[in-house]
Amino acid sequence: MPETLHGLTVLVTRPAHQASGFQHLLTEAGAQALLFPVVEVCQPDDLRVASAQFADLSRYDTALFISANAVAFGLKLLDAPQQQHLKGMTLGAIGKKTASALQQHGFTVQWVPATGFTSEDFLALPPTQALAGRRILIFRGSEGRELLADTLRERGASVDQVAVYQRICPKVEASHLKQHHEQRQLDIIAVTSSEGILNLLVMLDNPDWIKTVPLLLGSQRMLETARQAGFSGTLVMADNPSDEAMFQALTHWVQERQ
Structure with a gap:
């Protein structure tokens, strides 16, 4: 790969266990990747509710996974008989x-959008339109939008949700980022x-300087959040937050600046 991003310094904020793919793309293209996870993904503090729901997994005929994290953390909480029952259910991925994360564990996914990665994309699938009699369990994080569950209920399904992971704000020393900024290395x-x-x-104690640094974003919703939070610098939009789309948008931005 040619070093199309030579000399560029990019702050990579993905959770630590998900950052290597984007980091590799950047370094292959000649950029410097500074790893600074702004979200930590971990098990919920209390697993008793999830354990009780999984003990009654046979109640459900459909399981939906909201993210790759839901797959990774959810499957860890299922014993062998529960995983076997899951394989006989209708499985959906947002x-x-x-879907790929489920398939890597040997599961067949019946419901997955051909394009897109949002609840709206999933809810546009033909099989999700009439759900009378369906008993659905959604594997998700401890927080998130209720659109998916609410809409499925409106379409006739009985829906429960199980929190198999939580996303928290890391507590780390962040003063080195200002030094990078002052030295024009960000x-x-x-x-x-x-x-x-x-x-x-929050991690930087809301300084003004960070709001002038260009942001590479993966959705329109992120753009709106950034503007509402006071970011006044350049906002570079990718088609979606995947490593490939983010890298493509970044490369295009660099080429336009030359």
Whole structure:
């Protein structure tokens, strides 16, 4: 790969266990990747509710996974008989990355959008339109939008949700970022969630200087969050928050600046 991003310094804010792919793309293209996770993904503090729901897994005929994290953390909480029952259920994934995570564990995914990665994309699937009699369990994080569950209920399904992971704001020393900025060694910040934008401000104690640094964003919702939070610098939009889309948007931005 040619070094199309030679000399560029990018702050990579993905959770630590998900950052290597984007970091590799950047370094292969000659950029410097500064790893600074602004979201930490971990198990919920209390697993008793999830354990009780999984003990009654046979009640459900359909399981939906909201993200790759839901797959990784959810499957860890299921014993062998529960995983076997899951394989006999109708399985849905909100996007292709989540579907791929399930497939890597040997599961067949019946419901997944051909394009897109949002609840709206999933809810546009023909099989989700009439759900009378369906008993659905949604694997998700401890917080998130209620659109998916609410809409499925409106379409006739019985829906429960189980929190199999939580996303928290890391507590780390962040003063080195200001030094990079002052030394003109921070060209752009790549952020892949609205939550990450807000966490970044919390971790840095909401300084004005960070709001002038260009942001590389993965959705329109993130752009709106950034503007509402006071970011006044350049906002570079990717088609979605995948590593490939973010890298493509970044490369295009650099080429336009030359």
